[in-house]
Amino acid sequence: SFDHNKPQPPPCHTPAILSAPSRANRPMASAKVLSLLSASDDESRLAGLTILAKMANSASSPAPSPSEVSKALPASFVVRLANTSIKTANHSYMSLAVSVWTYLLTPEANTTTATATSFLPLVEPLSKLYALLPPPASQPPPPPELLSAAMQSLQTLSRQCTILKATPPVVFSSVVSLAARLEKAKATPQSPPTPLLTACNEFLRSCCLTHPDVPLDPALLPFLEATSDLPLSLSTLHHHFVLSSARPPLKSSARLQAVVRRVIGACLHSDSPLRGSALLLFGSLLEDYGGKWTLDAPSDNKPLQAFVRISCGELRIHLSSVLELATSDDPEPFVKLSNGVSVCMRVFLAVTKLLVQIMDDMDDDEGGGNADWSALPFDNLIHIKGSLDDAVDSMTQLLASDVAFGSDRLNAAAEEIMLSCLKPLGAWYAENEVEGGAYQRDMMAKALANGLALCDGAYKGERNEVEGDDSDDEPDVPEVDAVAQEPLFFLLPALAKIFNCRDDDSGASNEFISEAILKPSEPTTSRPKAREVFLRFLSRQLRRRPRAVIENIMWCADVLEGASKHVDADEQRALSGGLARALGEAEASCKVFV
Numbered sequence: 001s002f003d004h005n006k007p008q009p010p011p012c013h014t015p016a017i018l019s020a021p022s023r024a025n026r027p028m029a030s031a032k033v034l035s036l037l038s039a040s041d042d043e044s045r046l047a048g049l050t051i052l053a054k055m056a057n058s059a060s061s062p063a064p065s066p067s068e069v070s071k072a073l074p075a076s077f078v079v080r081l082a083n084t085s086i087k088t089a090n091h092s093y094m095s096l097a098v099s100v101w102t103y104l105l106t107p108e109a110n111t112t113t114a115t116a117t118s119f120l121p122l123v124e125p126l127s128k129l130y131a132l133l134p135p136p137a138s139q140p141p142p143p144p145e146l147l148s149a150a151m152q153s154l155q156t157l158s159r160q161c162t163i164l165k166a167t168p169p170v171v172f173s174s175v176v177s178l179a180a181r182l183e184k185a186k187a188t189p190q191s192p193p194t195p196l197l198t199a200c201n202e203f204l205r206s207c208c209l210t211h212p213d214v215p216l217d218p219a220l221l222p223f224l225e226a227t228s229d230l231p232l233s234l235s236t237l238h239h240h241f242v243l244s245s246a247r248p249p250l251k252s253s254a255r256l257q258a259v260v261r262r263v264i265g266a267c268l269h270s271d272s273p274l275r276g277s278a279l280l281l282f283g284s285l286l287e288d289y290g291g292k293w294t295l296d297a298p299s300d301n302k303p304l305q306a307f308v309r310i311s312c313g314e315l316r317i318h319l320s321s322v323l324e325l326a327t328s329d330d331p332e333p334f335v336k337l338s339n340g341v342s343v344c345m346r347v348f349l350a351v352t353k354l355l356v357q358i359m360d361d362m363d364d365d366e367g368g369g370n371a372d373w374s375a376l377p378f379d380n381l382i383h384i385k386g387s388l389d390d391a392v393d394s395m396t397q398l399l400a401s402d403v404a405f406g407s408d409r410l411n412a413a414a415e416e417i418m419l420s421c422l423k424p425l426g427a428w429y430a431e432n433e434v435e436g437g438a439y440q441r442d443m444m445a446k447a448l449a450n451g452l453a454l455c456d457g458a459y460k461g462e463r464n465e466v467e468g469d470d471s472d473d474e475p476d477v478p479e480v481d482a483v484a485q486e487p488l489f490f491l492l493p494a495l496a497k498i499f500n501c502r503d504d505d506s507g508a509s510n511e512f513i514s515e516a517i518l519k520p521s522e523p524t525t526s527r528p529k530a531r532e533v534f535l536r537f538l539s540r541q542l543r544r545r546p547r548a549v550i551e552n553i554m555w556c557a558d559v560l561e562g563a564s565k566h567v568d569a570d571e572q573r574a575l576s577g578g579l580a581r582a583l584g585e586a587e588a589s590c591k592v593f594v
Contacts, residue, residue: 029055030064038072045077046096053099066104066111073100075118082125086132094129095149097122102156105163116163126153127174133196135185147196154199158206167207169217175200176219183226190228201232208232208239216240216248224259230270233263234277242284250289257293260285265303268310279311280343286350291372304376305383308351312391315344319398322417326401327409334413341417348391348424351384356431389435392428395421399447399454415454422451422487429494434509441509445516448495449530452517455488456533488537492555499562514566531571534560535578542582 033055036048055063064072078097085094101119105111133150134142154175161167179200182193193201224233237260240248250256260281267278285293294304318340325333354373358381361371373381399421403410425447434444499518501510518530538556560579564572 034072079121091146098149123168123171130174130178151199154203180223208235283346291354309387311347312387316394326403326414396447400443419487423490426490426494445513496558539582
């Protein structure tokens with residue numbers, strides 16, 4: 001091990017080298033340092049490091065390049081120097097070790113992976129350094145050179161982890177523990193962070209951005225409970241729950257659930273860009289973990305209904321902007337709008353699924369109580385459903401607008417957003433009845449008719465296959481995955497329910513909507529007939545392997561069967577003829593009768 005008791009080299013050598021050498025002597029100074037660093041004894045190496053540290057901070061001194069130093073100086077010596085500092089409390093040794101390590105990993109050095117790997121053993125003494133550091137305001141305060149070395153090491157450690165694309169767990173744990181101690185030592189949670197805490201936070205933020213496989217460390221919980229840095233807290237949770245392949249055990253940790261609820265709530269109630277990221281995390285967690293983590297005490301779940309209300313309110317704002325810019329030629333605003341709409345609809349679908357689970361649970365013969373949100377009081381459920389109703393209304397208004405169909409200048413990005421509304425609408429009306437008076441029924445009918453026309457727009461080139469064109473050209477049919485993602489596919493269950501309406505309270509609404517959708521378009525309009533849209537969709541399904549799209553075909557059959565009940569004899573004959581042609585072409589092209 002390094003013998004710190006041995007005599008240091010005579011100080012007379014240092015001034016001789018560093019005293020403003022002439023241009024002719026500069027290469028000689030660098031050569032001298034490299035000679036000392038490559039010596040076999042520790043005293044010479046220590047002298048070389050001391051001189052190198054001064055030369056690196058001097059504009060007039062010709063310090064050797066990092067690659068030259070890396071070849072001359074063994075990394076093991078730097079590690080031993082740091083270990084000696086921990087054992088003997090000689091802070092100058094740690095400062096020296098961190099200085100040369102930083103010099104070798106500076107961004108301008110183009111450090112190789114091999115060099116960065118050789119310094120990995122340095123993480124052990126560094127982790128001990130972070131564990132020994134007291135808060136800056138403690139008495140007696142930590143030595144300034146020790147704080148400086150710790151701050152510099154955090155920056156260099158971040159650089160090394162970026163080069164290696166990995167973060168040593170022992171270092172991550174020690175930095176998180178240090179950050180938690182520094183957070184708790186603040187006078188108030190709102191007090192500004194100390195420079196050392198800022199360095200810790202930047203290191204943790206770098207880990208979240210560049211290293212998606214860092215597992216959730218137990219030390220993170222105390223830090224997340226104490227920190228007031230919302231951006232860091234949100235990025236940390238997003239990193240572990242969305243990006244990382246090793247998902248944390250959210251369902252089994254009440255403390256982690258409380259942290260997640262607090263961070264999401266604080267971000268949603270802040271007027272900042274964090275709101276969109278918080279909604280993304282909220283939707284992802286609902287999809288992956290269900291809804292039980294959202295519940296605190298059954299008597300107080302107002303935060304949950306606030307999350308849903310804010311998400312649905314954001315969706316209405318985004319869709320209003322889409323309506324205003326629908327005919328704009330500028331695609332730039334739609335990038336942000338599309339992301340925002342996608343996140344809010346993800347939340348909508350996840351919440352709808354959880355509400356459906358409650359309805360299924362109530363129908364359970366065993367008495368229910370198994371759904372994630374069974375413990376929610378009835379008034380909470382009413383508030384949540386009211387928020388979803390508001391989101392459905394905003395999507396319906398957008399699709400029922402005149403720009404949704406009939407405008408030749410509809411922006412392609414706006415059209416994509418309108419098509420994305422069909423999936424949540426289909427999911428909602430597959431489980432819920434059409435409510436409201438004549439105005440709501442008319443808006444819903446117009447929205448679904450416009451939605452069918454928009455669905456058909458992407459496949460205009462295939463219309464000849466149902467119309468009976470004798471062309472020999474084979475139309476381009478999407479692959480199975482692409483077909484399954486057609487917006488019309490997500491509307492089929494809702495349309496089948498509406499068309500096959502029963503004579504109950506909702507029968508009048510369903511009958512009205514069915515006739516409005518299936519009524520042949522006026523000759524003066526360019527909207528395609530609904531039966532043509534369904535038949536073209538069915539034809540695309542029949543030309544795929546039956547096992548891959550059998551569900552699509554069955555839903556389409558239910559829609560066509562229900563549609564036949566609402567049209568006259570001429571339309572029924574046209575429907576039968578189109579169906580026969582679609583089946584015949586499928587048999588001829590696939591050699592298999594489906």
